[in-house]
Amino acid sequence: MNKFAVTINGQGTIAVDDTLLIQDAPATAGSRMLEGFTPLFSAEVVDRLQQKGYQIAGKTHVGEFGLDLVGEFSYTAPQQGTLQGAAALAVAEGDVQAALGVDMNGATRRAAALAGVDFLKPTYGTVSRYGVISCAASGEQVGVYAKTAQDVAKIMTDIAGHDPKDGTCLKTETYDYTPAKAEGKTVAVVKNLVAKADDGVKAKVQAAVTALQAAGVTVVEIDCDLFALANTAWQILMCAETCNNVSRYDGVKYGHRAANYKNIDELYVNSRTEGFNFLTKAVILYGSDVLSKNRYKDCYDKSLRVRRVVREAVTKLFGQYDALLTPATFADGYQAYEVTEAFGKVFTESECTALANLIGTPALATQGVQLFGKAFDEAGLLGLAVALEKKGE
């Protein structure tokens, strides 16, 4: 566990990403900007787990504000650029039974796929965001890492449901995550995404298709350009919302403050220049640009309209298919790289993941691939994951 986190409790069975608050435990969201910040309260999901008797083992490193590929650029990690998904690895290595993460731009799903564990990003509004160090409020959601679909279902049951402290949380008090029967379902493989993946990923997709067919699932192939469209739209919305949400980290109230400044403008500029990494700065600049007066209508506003169009089109697709099967990443494995390249790399890879953030539908990384379902059909996705776990045996 120590490899992946600040240990809080050696007896703990659950880890939580450092984008979630635990009262009195330092929280940084992987950023130097939040150095020294200690929250006064715990995230609702953490409270719920503790009330159910779970012990929190520790807080896992996350890439700064969850913006990178798999958590490689975390200020708290010992070495930049090398760690691939601390929470996913902690689960894969058996340090903890499960972990909570915040899926904002797919880093959690990518990390899970590469580590060979499950991560479920549930339907938007089903899990409280109270106590999440928020970046992209309109598409981020707390989800669960675990080794099996059954474990994901168990933890989801314990954390999901209405929270009056989150205005975006739906009124439903509880949800049923019991994995549904896979037999008789129809799953569409998104051919054009698979075609862009490397051989390792293609093999994982093929293995998944075989396993599903063995479980009595009808598998068809489709081409779908909605993923690329969704990626562009979510990139714009996500960067804009992140730019706005991290603007509160200004060195005035808490977190990192530059040692040298002569006036308030320098305090802001120097603190933020030192506090944010290259990727976050790129996101801030990009987000600031798409919100500017001259670009708003063609960028941000248009993305909101694209979101509606994509949602309608995807709803239609789910009239025909129970789930879509896609890669979780195009590259099977992680190669260390420089943070200056991160913005482009993440954009390329998030074509596989962004759709679920844009329209709030559930997505599950499992067995190195990814399943998309219609809103509130987590049980259906988890049922398919159970079939995949059997690997066609």
Add this chain to the structure above:
Amino acid sequence: MKYELVIGLETHVELSTESKIFCSCGGHSAANEPNDCVCPACSGMPGMLPIMNKRVVELAVTAGLMLNCEINRYTTFDKKNYYYPDLPCAYQITQINHPICVNGLVNVKTSQGARDIRIKQIHMEEDAGKLVHSGNSSFVDFNRTSVPLIEIVTQPDFRSAEEVVTYLNKLKSMFRSGGISECEEGAMRCDVNISVRPEGSEEFGVRTEIKNMSSFEAIEKAIQYESQRHMDALEYGTEELVQETRRFDDVSGKTFAMRNKETEADYRYFPDANLMPIVIDDAWLEQIKADKPVAVDEKAEEYMAAGISQKEIDLLLSDGKISKLLDDTVALGCDMKDSATWILTDCAGVLSKAGKSFADGVVTAQNLSVIIKMVADGTINRNAGKKVLIAVVEQGADPAAYCKEQGLDRKVDASAIEAVIDGVLAANPKAVEDVKGGKLKAMGALFGACMKELKGAGDPAVIKQLLEQKLAQ
């Protein structure tokens, strides 16, 4: 050349709610020390989410109804981005795309006659905190952050400073009586948009905006200064007018251009994803309408018709509790004008002497109506009435019981008074002699003795008259 002033106003009004707009911290009026009323939400800590205060929506709708606005049934919040240490999140939550009220109308009566001022919109937003400077340091006080505001934006319909001030006074009395805002010092702040054009012209002149003024006197002075500056520029070419933001300096009485940096910001407005759109359905709107106090205009007319003076009407409407006390007292069968005098003169005086206020609720319509009626039907005289009022305020006495106890409720006719006077005169031969001998000082002693005997009953004027008659005999 003759010129016409064209003025539009943006008025920020702090709402009288028990808690802030997006968290449960008390309003800043509850604060004693800096940062007394602050929580993780209104100080911009990560992890907290805004939760809409329902009362803010209701007060904004009530204000909209008072200003004859259309109420938008679908209303949303946007974020306005700028960096300043008193703005903890570096954005302000406000409304741009779907403000809660639009297209209103307010009638403003001035010495130049009555005119309608169109209200463009009313929107809800949160206030910022404030900075306290001391020596080389600056401190941030977040007590005021997230205190709810409404901003009322008019069309450029004002034609004089007098109209502006009359409008502001009207808003103030409406909002006070309607429980929307106490409108105390600093709780009402204005941005004034002003331009000048040749009389008869349809086109607008170059517009300047004077920011953030809270005293009506300053607003009036600023408009006078700024309009003269515009007219001088147009008439004599003293300077070239540019569209800009200015501030008014109270000391010099002049306006000054603000630095471009402060005015040319791009606020990068966009929708707040943390706050779901608010839908005001029929049932909720009807409920708000039912709870809405009678419009100040209608009230004022009602009071005026009863013969109450304008000055008294202003006093009555300056505080919703006072006008309600009057309305309730009248509802219990008392005369309106008479009751108004009782409230504004007697009650106000007695309360202030006792260190209390109308808000304390010691004077109820029930108590007051009993006193007013006893005086009106002659059960007690007016002085005795006031005595009862004092007892009510100071001891919490029951008016009817107190009268009985003190023997004030005797109706005294002239013959009873005469009998008392005769008795007093007979018992004080020395004083009678003195009066008759020209020592008028003794007159007071005799009058006092009569009053004492009568225990406050009877009309003092009548008693005095009868006494004088007797002594003259």
